[in-house]
Amino acid sequence: MRVLAAMSGGVDSAVAAARAVEAGHDVTGVHLALARNPQTYRTGARGCCTLEDSRDARRAADVIGIPFYVWDMADRFHEDVVDDFVAEYAAGRTPNPCLRCNEKIKFAAVLDRAVALGFDAVVTGHHARLGPDGLLRRSVDLAKDQSYVLAVLTREQLGRSIFPLGDSTKAEVRAEAARRDLAVADKPDSHDICFIADGDTRGFLAQRLGETPGDVVDALTGAVVGSHTGAYQYTVGQRRGLHLDRPAPDGRPRYVLSITPKTNTVMVGPAEALEVSQVRATRPVWTGCERPTGPVDCEVQLRAHGDVVPATVSLDADGLRAELRRPVRGVAAGQAIVAYRPDPAGDVVLGSATITG
Amino acid sequence: MAYLDHAATTPMLDEALEAYVATAREVGNASSLHAAGRRARRRVEESRERVAAVLGARPSEVIFTGGGTESDNLAVKGIFWARRAAHAERTRVVSSAVEHHAVLDAVDWLAGHEGAEVGWLPVDAAGRLDPERLRAELAAHGERVALVTAMWANNEVGTVQPVAELAAVAAEHGVPFHTDAIQAVGQVPVDFAASGVAALTVTGHKLGGPTGVGALLLARDVAATPLLHGGGQERDVRSGTLDTAGIVAFAVAVETAVKGQQEYAARVAALRDELVERVRQAVPEMIFNGDPADRLPGNAHFSFPGCEGDALLLLLDAQGIACSTGSACSAGVAQPSHVLLAMGADDDRARSSLRFTLGHTSTRADVDALIAALPAAVERARRAAALRTPR
Ligand SMILES: Cc1ncc(COP(=O)(O)O)c(C=O)c1O
Numbered sequence: 001m002r003v004l005a006a007m008s009g010g011v012d013s014a015v016a017a018a019r020a021v022e023a024g025h026d027v028t029g030v031h032l033a034l035a036r037n038p039q040t041y042r043t044g045a046r047g048c049c050t051l052e053d054s055r056d057a058r059r060a061a062d063v064i065g066i067p068f069y070v071w072d073m074a075d076r077f078h079e080d081v082v083d084d085f086v087a088e089y090a091a092g093r094t095p096n097p098c099l100r101c102n103e104k105i106k107f108a109a110v111l112d113r114a115v116a117l118g119f120d121a122v123v124t125g126h127h128a129r130l131g132p133d134g135l136l137r138r139s140v141d142l143a144k145d146q147s148y149v150l151a152v153l154t155r156e157q158l159g160r161s162i163f164p165l166g167d168s169t170k171a172e173v174r175a176e177a178a179r180r181d182l183a184v185a186d187k188p189d190s191h192d193i194c195f196i197a198d199g200d201t202r203g204f205l206a207q208r209l210g211e212t213p214g215d216v217v218d219a220l221t222g223a224v225v226g227s228h229t230g231a232y233q234y235t236v237g238q239r240r241g242l243h244l245d246r247p248a249p250d251g252r253p254r255y256v257l258s259i260t261p262k263t264n265t266v267m268v269g270p271a272e273a274l275e276v277s278q279v280r281a282t283r284p285v286w287t288g289c290e291r292p293t294g295p296v297d298c299e300v301q302l303r304a305h306g307d308v309v310p311a312t313v314s315l316d317a318d319g320l321r322a323e324l325r326r327p328v329r330g331v332a333a334g335q336a337i338v339a340y341r342p343d344p345a346g347d348v349v350l351g352s353a354t355i356t357g
Numbered sequence: 358m359a360y361l362d363h364a365a366t367t368p369m370l371d372e373a374l375e376a377y378v379a380t381a382r383e384v385g386n387a388s389s390l391h392a393a394g395r396r397a398r399r400r401v402e403e404s405r406e407r408v409a410a411v412l413g414a415r416p417s418e419v420i421f422t423g424g425g426t427e428s429d430n431l432a433v434k435g436i437f438w439a440r441r442a443a444h445a446e447r448t449r450v451v452s453s454a455v456e457h458h459a460v461l462d463a464v465d466w467l468a469g470h471e472g473a474e475v476g477w478l479p480v481d482a483a484g485r486l487d488p489e490r491l492r493a494e495l496a497a498h499g500e501r502v503a504l505v506t507a508m509w510a511n512n513e514v515g516t517v518q519p520v521a522e523l524a525a526v527a528a529e530h531g532v533p534f535h536t537d538a539i540q541a542v543g544q545v546p547v548d549f550a551a552s553g554v555a556a557l558t559v560t561g562h563k564l565g566g567p568t569g570v571g572a573l574l575l576a577r578d579v580a581a582t583p584l585l586h587g588g589g590q591e592r593d594v595r596s597g598t599l600d601t602a603g604i605v606a607f608a609v610a611v612e613t614a615v616k617g618q619q620e621y622a623a624r625v626a627a628l629r630d631e632l633v634e635r636v637r638q639a640v641p642e643m644i645f646n647g648d649p650a651d652r653l654p655g656n657a658h659f660s661f662p663g664c665e666g667d668a669l670l671l672l673l674d675a676q677g678i679a680c681s682t683g684s685a686c687s688a689g690v691a692q693p694s695h696v697l698l699a700m701g702a703d704d705d706r707a708r709s710s711l712r713f714t715l716g717h718t719s720t721r722a723d724v725d726a727l728i729a730a731l732p733a734a735v736e737r738a739r740r741a742a743a744l745r746t747p748r
Contacts, residue, residue: 002675028675033690069671072690109744116741117668 001120002026003162006106007061007068009053011177011184012125012165014060018180019164020123021064027123029061029068032110034077035195060182071113073105080104082195086208089232092259093334096149096304097193103152111160121160126150129166129346134158135288137346141169148304151338151352155287166346202233214264216244219257219273231259234266237274237330244268255330275327281337281353282319288341288350291315298339298350300324302331313339313350320353333357359678359726363563363655363716364512364540370565370610370717377567377606387599388588397601404608408572411615412559413548420573420591421604425539425560427584428573429459431595432535432556433506435581437467440503440533442582447503451476451494451532453486453518454699455511460537461695464506478507483648484516484700491526499530507534509541509557513683513696513712514647515656517545524553533579539563539571543614544622544653555579559611561603565717566610570603625715626654632713632724633657639732646697646710655715658683660697660706664738667691669711672734678727683712 003025005017020027031054054070061068081101088095111122127139128147136158139145153161165173170189177185196204209232216226226244228234238256248254254268279302286292295314300322301307310325322337332355339350360368369377385397402416409416422428433450440447452464454477467473476494478486486507495502505527510517520536527534533555541547543564549557556579560571575581575594587596614621636643636659644660661669666682673680683694693707702710713727 028671067671067674069667070690071667074690112744113668113741116744117672117737 002118003028003121003123004110004114004119005029005066005123006110006125007031007057008125008190009050009056009060009184009187010125010190011174011182011187012127012170014057014064014125014182014184015173015177015180016123016125016162016164017061017066018064018176018182020162021066023164025123025162027064027066028119029057029064029066030110031057031068031070032073032077032105033070034073034081034105036074036078056184056187060184063180063182071110073109076109077101077105077195080109085193085195086205088334089205090209090261091334092231092261094235094332095334096336097195098304099149099152099336102149107153107157107161111157115160121162123162123164125165126163127165127170128163130158130161130163136349137166137343138340138349139166139168140346144170147340147347147349148301148336148338151287151336151349152285153287154285158287205232206230212264214266216242216266216268218248218254219267219269221249225254225268228266231261231264231266234259236332242268271329274329276329276331277324277327279322279324279331279337279355280319280357281322281355284315284320284351284353286315286351288339288348296339296350298341299347301338301340302328302355303335308340311339315351319356320351331355359723360718361713361715361723361727362679362681363719364515364653364712364714365681366562366568367565367716368718369567369606370613372613373566373606373610376609377602380605381602383601385601387601388590397599400601400605401599404604407608407612408559409574411612412542412557412574413550413552414557414574415577417592418549418574418576420575420595421599421607422571422573422591422595423597423600424562424569424571425457425537425558426459428558428560428571429457429537430463431573431581431584432558432575433460433463433504434467434584435594436533436535436556436579437471437473437503438582439580443580446501448472449474449476449498449501449503451478451491451498451502451505453478453480453507455480455484455513455516455696456506456508457512457537457539460506460508473503474501476502480516480699482701484511484514484646484696485648485651486518486523488519488522488526491523492529495526495530495532499532502530502532504555505532505534507536509536509538509547510545510653511647511696512540513694514658514700515540515653515714516648517541517651517653519651520554521552524555527555528553533576540653542611543618544655546618547615549574556581561607561610564610564614566607567603570600570607572607621717622654625717625719628719628721628724629655629657629715631721632715632727635724635728636731639728640735644706646700646702653714655719657713657715658710659713660702660710661735661738662706662709663742664709664735665742666709666711668738668741669734672737673727673730676726676730676734678730680727681712681714683710 007013007029085097126146127144129137138147211229215224218225234256257267257269295312299308300311311322313322338352340347385393387398387401405416405419524534535556537558539560542559555576557574562568585596646658697707
């Protein structure tokens with residue numbers, strides 16, 4: 001097949017591209033330039049999308065021996081990921097930009113362009129398994145598993161995707177990179193959000209949304225217990241940084257329970273009040289089996305690297321509903337709920353949807 | 358592989374390569390006093406005479422440098438500094454909107470760091486400069502102009518400028534005129550003295566010589582403040598141990614290219630015309646850019662409406678065809694060509710363009726390969742570009 005390898009400049013995508021070559025594909029490497037001004041993005045070690053990353057990616061492509069190009073996706077990325085990120089926070093939700101980038105950029109804008117140019121598939125260095133059965137499964141390396149941020153992909157998108165790393169641990173990938181003389185073998189992992197230069201999400205949002213002072217309200221008593229400079233700065237389940245004026249009557253810590261942008265109010269309360277046993281979600285995608293007509297017993301994950309809970313999931317006209325077998329704390333609107341079917345060969349992604357409440 | 362990117366760099370001529378290897382085997386620093394040094398110096402000076410002879414310069418006017426970018430920087434900054442040092446009010450630089458970045462960015466740097474003012478000369482839709490515009494510019498600012506710099510031939514669209522006319526206008530005002538003749542030497546007749554320019558840039562790797570060696574022809578009465586200080590080589594204008602092997606090979610290449618220019622130009626222009634005609638038949642909606650008559654023999658430059666040059670390049674590369682979008686990279690991302698924009702093209706047309714350049718190794722088979730691959734590539738690139746608009 002003619003395949004396009006998305007190369008971030010990190011070790012995973014470099015090894016993925018090398019494996020695609022070894023599997024006999026005709027591989028072309030592409031680095032996505034996502035920053036409108038690369039200097040403002042994280043440099044080298046911790047982020048992605050910098051000039052240094054672009055050079056690392058090109059060097060890896062040269063070592064592997066494949067053509068390499070840079071595609072300018074900055075405008076799309078800004079509209080579909082960065083602006084969306086800000087708008088989601090402004091609406092009181094907690095977005096996952098990596099997931100959105102997969103949904104809108106890597107497996108949409110890039111994949112569509114690749115297909116138009118005659119490529120059959122896109123190869124990425126995501127840690128997830130995708131076999132000939134078309135099922136997306138967790139990576140063997142559970143600590144690095146990225147099936148959660150890929151669960152938004154439709155069957156058509158998965159049908160044109162190749163994830164060569166799903167059967168390897170991160171350690172194995174690094175060792176292989178060293179064996180292949182790829183200089184990125186010991187490049188540190190990227191984490192955090194690539195488009196927030198200093199890791200200061202609050203500052204990033206404040207710059208774009210401005211300061212809008214409001215009340216922090218105790219959900220039990222209705223009393224104003226503090227103030228904030230923008231409800232968007234909070235995430236459901238958050239405990240730190242609340243700056244409450246008054247201690248709770250019971251002396252126990254309080255958590256953010258909900259955010260209401262309309263009234264610019266942040267509700268706080270005790271940990272138990274965070275517990276949720278029913279989750280509603282919108283825009284479901286179902287890929288792991290026939291779209292179910294009745295309830296499905298499965299496991300669900302409610303945030304990246306979050307715990308897994310047994311649940312019964314059903315789809316209806318409004319979206320997806322999950323009854324959790326045990327209550328979970330800190331379920332934030334805007335995150336994805338991903339349903340898995342446990343499987344010794346790697347838990348299978350059944351489907352996903354965006355949590356509304 | 359069909360190599361259609363000779364304007365980026367062209368294969369070394371066998372004569373030049375052999376001269377390089379033979380000289381590189383010999384030890385000797387051309388500044389040393391002993392026999393080995395004398396031998397190296399003789400090779401350098403013979404090379405200087407060969408370059409001077411075929412380019413209409415005196416040997417003492419040839420300054421060897423580390424290539425075109427260095428020669429351009431030396432001319433632009435060096436002449437600016439020297440002229441300003443002589444008269445403090447000379448702070449204006451006149452240049453063209455279609456220069457290579459080696460000139461463009463040097464001029465911009467002077468503006469940003471040395472307080473230079475810049476008069477940019479516009480070009481017409483074919484990329485041509487108008488000597489009358491220069492005359493008006495110098496009539497208005499003549500006293501304050503440190504130098505005029507305008508290329509002999511454009512590296513992207515291949516348009517050849519009326520250099521002698523431009524230089525004559527500059528001479529009327531006593532302003533030194535520099536020309537970047539990198540794309541011109543070996544392609545069109547170039548005579549330093551006859552053209553009336555004060556300084557002329559030439560580089561090895563565009564005419565069959567090695568990369569990283571070139572020259573600035575600098576008239577004896579024109580001063581240039583050095584960029585590099587050190588051992589005082591090259592009239593004290595360009596310090597650094599001379600690259601004897603590189604210079605010898607460069608001189609062989611310059612001599613071969615210039616002596617063979619007429620025959621070369623006739624052959625390559627015929628092949629280029631065939632390429633253009635067959636591209637027109639294969640993709641009738643293409644736009645042929647640049648001056649149809651005053652143009653480099655090996656240059657064919659097109660816009661393919663509805664396509665992105667980047668996508669075409671990728672697709673042709675996959676078919677073994679090497680060409681160029683001509684656009685420079687800014688921060689790793691391709692920008693629309695400043696040359697096309699200066700010619701009045703809009704962003705889309707500038708981004709849709711592609712350059713094919715023929716050279717001394719080009720054959721009809723290269724053109725055949727391009728024509729075989731082009732229609733499908735255009736079709737695909739068009740589909741990819743159409744994705745951009747509605748979502
Ligand atoms: C017109 C022009 N000027 C300057 C240069 C730079 O020359 P060099 O590559 O020798 O530094 C080039 C070629 O890249 C050129 O085409």
